Amino acid sequence: MDEKKRILLGHGGGGLLTRNLIDEEILKRFGDGPLRGLPDGALLPSIDGDIVFSTDSFVVSPGFFPGGNIGDLAVHGTVNDIAVSGATPLWLSLALIIEEGLPLASLQTVLDSVRTAADNCGVQVVTGDTKVVRKGQCDGLYVNTAGIGKKIAGFNLGSSQVQTGDRVLVSGNLGDHGMAVMAAREGLGNGALKSDSAPVHRLVHALSPFAADVRFMRDPTRGGMAATLNEIVDGADVGILLREDSLPFSAGAKGLAEMLGFDLLHVASEGRMMCICSAEAAEQVIEKWRSLPEGTDACEIGRITEDSGRVILETGIGGKRIVDVPQGELLPRIC
Amino acid sequence: MDEKKRILLGHGGGGLLTRNLIDEEILKRFGDGPLRGLPDGALLPSIDGDIVFSTDSFVVSPGFFPGGNIGDLAVHGTVNDIAVSGATPLWLSLALIIEEGLPLASLQTVLDSVRTAADNCGVQVVTGDTKVVRKGQCDGLYVNTAGIGKKIAGFNLGSSQVQTGDRVLVSGNLGDHGMAVMAAREGLGNGALKSDSAPVHRLVHALSPFAADVRFMRDPTRGGMAATLNEIVDGADVGILLREDSLPFSAGAKGLAEMLGFDLLHVASEGRMMCICSAEAAEQVIEKWRSLPEGTDACEIGRITEDSGRVILETGIGGKRIVDVPQGELLPRIC
Numbered sequence: 001m002d003e004k005k006r007i008l009l010g011h012g013g014g015g016l017l018t019r020n021l022i023d024e025e026i027l028k029r030f031g032d033g034p035l036r037g038l039p040d041g042a043l044l045p046s047i048d049g050d051i052v053f054s055t056d057s058f059v060v061s062p063g064f065f066p067g068g069n070i071g072d073l074a075v076h077g078t079v080n081d082i083a084v085s086g087a088t089p090l091w092l093s094l095a096l097i098i099e100e101g102l103p104l105a106s107l108q109t110v111l112d113s114v115r116t117a118a119d120n121c122g123v124q125v126v127t128g129d130t131k132v133v134r135k136g137q138c139d140g141l142y143v144n145t146a147g148i149g150k151k152i153a154g155f156n157l158g159s160s161q162v163q164t165g166d167r168v169l170v171s172g173n174l175g176d177h178g179m180a181v182m183a184a185r186e187g188l189g190n191g192a193l194k195s196d197s198a199p200v201h202r203l204v205h206a207l208s209p210f211a212a213d214v215r216f217m218r219d220p221t222r223g224g225m226a227a228t229l230n231e232i233v234d235g236a237d238v239g240i241l242l243r244e245d246s247l248p249f250s251a252g253a254k255g256l257a258e259m260l261g262f263d264l265l266h267v268a269s270e271g272r273m274m275c276i277c278s279a280e281a282a283e284q285v286i287e288k289w290r291s292l293p294e295g296t297d298a299c300e301i302g303r304i305t306e307d308s309g310r311v312i313l314e315t316g317i318g319g320k321r322i323v324d325v326p327q328g329e330l331l332p333r334i335c
Numbered sequence: 336m337d338e339k340k341r342i343l344l345g346h347g348g349g350g351l352l353t354r355n356l357i358d359e360e361i362l363k364r365f366g367d368g369p370l371r372g373l374p375d376g377a378l379l380p381s382i383d384g385d386i387v388f389s390t391d392s393f394v395v396s397p398g399f400f401p402g403g404n405i406g407d408l409a410v411h412g413t414v415n416d417i418a419v420s421g422a423t424p425l426w427l428s429l430a431l432i433i434e435e436g437l438p439l440a441s442l443q444t445v446l447d448s449v450r451t452a453a454d455n456c457g458v459q460v461v462t463g464d465t466k467v468v469r470k471g472q473c474d475g476l477y478v479n480t481a482g483i484g485k486k487i488a489g490f491n492l493g494s495s496q497v498q499t500g501d502r503v504l505v506s507g508n509l510g511d512h513g514m515a516v517m518a519a520r521e522g523l524g525n526g527a528l529k530s531d532s533a534p535v536h537r538l539v540h541a542l543s544p545f546a547a548d549v550r551f552m553r554d555p556t557r558g559g560m561a562a563t564l565n566e567i568v569d570g571a572d573v574g575i576l577l578r579e580d581s582l583p584f585s586a587g588a589k590g591l592a593e594m595l596g597f598d599l600l601h602v603a604s605e606g607r608m609m610c611i612c613s614a615e616a617a618e619q620v621i622e623k624w625r626s627l628p629e630g631t632d633a634c635e636i637g638r639i640t641e642d643s644g645r646v647i648l649e650t651g652i653g654g655k656r657i658v659d660v661p662q663g664e665l666l667p668r669i670c
Binding site: 017018053127132133136137149218221268325327 | 347348349350352375376377378379383385387388392393416419426461462463464466469473474484486493556559562566601603660666667668
């Protein structure tokens with residue numbers, strides 16, 4: 001394909017140009033599965049067990065950032081939502097809204113990343129949609145993925161399962177994704193800080209032997225750990241106490257957050273997960289996670305308390321402050 | 336809610352404003368099902384049979400048009416894709432990309448329409464996502480739906496099933512949706528022509544007694560009947576002969592198409608379906624369809640021929656012309 005080729009409005013018209021785009025760019029990459037016949041809907045085998053269904057739209061700006069792009073992010077985002085729901089991700093849909101004038105090469109790079117990420121996650125892109133809007137009607141490319149997974153037997157998850165004394169664990173450094181995207185947007189840091197964008201499904205599978213001890217799992221994306229933790233304690237009769245010196249932040253994220261005035265507890269990760277589990281299982285979970293490449297920095301960051309409805313951070317010198325839900329538009333278009 | 340309220344960037348930030356928007360607008364309408372606990376993914380019961388999975392993004396402009404809006408259109412679009420795949424639609428996801436500044440009242444109207452349409456289609460909105468982008472980064476509101484359906488036993492569909500002598504049937508007037516949206520966009524016709532936006536799942540169910548005689552089903556959306564029919568004959572050893580005087584077009588759509596220079600065979604419907612079935616079953620199918628409110632204008636428009644790879648239109652005076660795949664951007668953002 002000519003490197004100077006760009007997406008035209010006609011590529012979304014449903015006629016010949018659409019068909020060519022689908023044939024050359026979509027089927028070439030995803031046509032080895034149920035997408036082959038280009039049906040309106042993918043016909044998939046029955047699932048022996050409960051189903052998990054999730055969706056996310058991705059509008060990240062810029063669409064290319066150190067450590068990833070909107071394509072692999074869109075795969076990881078939905079794979080992770082399914083995984084932390086206690087399920088094995090199986091199939092994805094892929095819906096593109098493309099701005100007229102987008103270089104075809106950009107689209108190709110994104111689609112290549114979708115395929116690579118899907119393969120790495122063990123999922124198949126089985127159905128999709130392509131729309132084109134005029135210049136100025138979207139910002140380059142928006143991507144939606146929805147996904148279907150199979151519930152893993154044994155997990156009984158939910159914030160109502162959380163008990164006083166349980167431990168809060170995370171699989172690695174927090175906030176690298178949000179800060180890497182902000183750095184790319186503001187032209188800071190020369191791309192030294194990379195997004196953590198990655199799948200967490202293997203980390204979830206590693207928990208299945210401890211399923212009876214796991215109360216809650218989540219990937220702390222928009223709103224960061226602060227939003228996730230506050231959601232758990234909101235209206236509940238438990239609270240959370242975090243130890244500041246145990247919070248895993250990379251030096252790069254810390255430096256940028258200080259420079260830009262962000263609290264890293266409010267900043268999104270896109271390849272990390274947190275879980276709340278019994279005190280008894282915590283050490284084994286950390287050990288198990290650390291044995292995986294994506295969990296080498298796993299650690300305990302706090303515990304569940306009786307302090308109803310509040311998330312408290314205990315600082316290194318013994319002070320305490322409330323960890324609030326982020327307010328306002330801290331980090332627009334981070335995912 | 337204050338009628339002057341508008342969507343702010345912070346409504347998509349993942350913090351307090353997001354939570355309020357979700358609580359007040361999403362949960363109020365869709366919180367009576369699996370969405371209640373606002374999990375990252377909906378936990379759904381297993382399906383006893385094969386699964387159909389489909390997605391579509393909707394970028395229709397204007398978002399409100401005679402006969403519908405982007406909300407019910409997004410429900411019908413995915414419900415119909417699942418239905419014509421020979422399945423019963425069960426669950427939908429709903430992902431919103433909202434432009435900062437959208438009046439809250441517009442969003443509320445769209446969400447009300449989503450709920451009403453979902454109820455009418457017998458589907459539940461079980462999971463979703465909300466993103467907000469800056470002014471000028473989308474055009475008001477884009478909506479993605481993905482859906483899961485259960486395959487109806489008996490259908491064995493596909494363009495490869497189509498045989499010479501089979502009949503081409505449609506459930507009603509063609510092209511009303513596309514022309515109604517164009518009229519609204521151009522300020523023509525005072526809204527006299529209404530979109531046909533509607534679900535076709537009942538029309539599909541009506542076909543199940545004839546499942547062995549049904550070869551192919553489709554809802555002719557973008558690209559219209561011309562695109563759908565050409566897709567069937569593309570590379571196949573059959574062709575299609577349409578009779579011009581049997582094509583069902585409304586007077587309103589015909590008038591507008593003539594004024595604007597459109598071929599109605601290229602124009603999208605969003606509440607019609609076509610099927611190809613055996614000559615033996617054709618009359619019974621039409622009778623069955625006509626017994627339903629959404630099929631009163633059902634008719635036969637043509638038949639399958641041996642004229643490999645071509646769709647031919649026979650005019651009233653006996654002339655013939657080729658019905659081409661539409662080329663270029665005839666009707667941008669029609670769905």
